[in-house]
Amino acid sequence: MVSRIDRKKVVETALCLLNETGLEGLTLRRIAKDLNVQAPALYWHFKNKQELLDEMATEMFRRMVWPRLLETGPERDGPGHTWRDALLDSCRGLRRGLLTYRDGGKVFSGTRMTDESYAPPTETFLRRLTAAGFTPHQAVRAWWTAYNFTIGLVIEEQSVHPDPGEPDGRDPAYDLGDRNRRLGERYPLAALAGYEMFGDMEAGFEAGLRIIIAGIEATAGDAAEG
Template sequence: MGNRLDRDQVVGTALELLNDVGLEGLTLRRIGKELDVQAPALYWHFKNKQDLLDAMATEMLRRMNALQEREQEAEGGSGTGTWQETLAGSHRTLRRVLLAYRDGAKVYSGTRFTDTSYAIPMERFLAPLVRDGFTPGEAARAFYTVYCFTIGYVIEEQSAADDPGRGVKGIDVAERAERLAEFPLAAAAGAELFGDADAGFEAGVAAIVAGIAATRERGRKVN
């Protein structure tokens, strides 16, 4: 196993296995068994599990970028949407990609990309904000704020991997409401916090984007 194609094969196999065994069960030994090689052979390409996770996150990013480009082409778009649309749309796609893999958000967070392929979507996502008057630093902070929300939200979603039908964190909202009957506000919060995961995500992103817009407007008035 001494060429780049083999490295890519290991990463692809690891991403496939992730859905079966989860992050905790994903070991170099388990990947080696799937590829019918001894685990030490994989150390030719990856010095440890973190090194592999970095490569997996990079491949997930590449796939997300390819998906966004295909969707943009299919819609006949030119990437000239508003900064609000760009912030929401890019993270909507990120969530979809992360949800395609068990523990996808945990794999993606805290890793370091292995090449500069991340710069391609970053340029595309930040451009509409800069065109609208954000400084590069302000654009980066706005993007990173929505990114952190998305990662955290998906980690919470995927904590119910063994029973995804029960909603965010695997909580049965009706059962929770009964259990908290003497705490009406806490009981009522369940439907919003642990019910429709898609609606919850959209509401969160909308609130953050609106907050960024309001903060910018307030700053303009002060200046």
């Protein structure tokens, strides 16, 4: 019998179970079973599942590659490293980090950070944009737009490829050949859309980011020059 558990142990166990059960199957009862305690013991640390998800998202953030990249951003910056590169680096790192957890996008979306670990990398990144000529408002809007695109795409990507241990595995519901057979003759463009949306997800992610960057350049005026 485990005589003592703490918040960190509960979160570590929950993150491990997440890859086995997915978000829907992750329950306090299942976590307690893996910790060899009774479920009420967990309520000393988390009042409900949402509080646990908030702490899980915060721990996921701490572990991600992208905040470390952002924290060392000024050292990495050189004449050829632009604000565009910084935005691409951060969103790519966020996507990579979330894809290591089953339903990582869903866990991260809509949760609240439980400490201020997000503040230093966010501050560093926004300073990178303001140093390039963006106003603080423009910098935040640029990041927030790219961030939400990344989260949304990861949620979709993890619906198509739910198992992080098998990134090439595909949910049968997203059988593109079957979709093409059903739609191709009557709705050829809708059939083609399936290959674009659910085919090469990484290519779609990269293309979408570049569309966003082009939009930022088009709307930020002189700021996009830096």
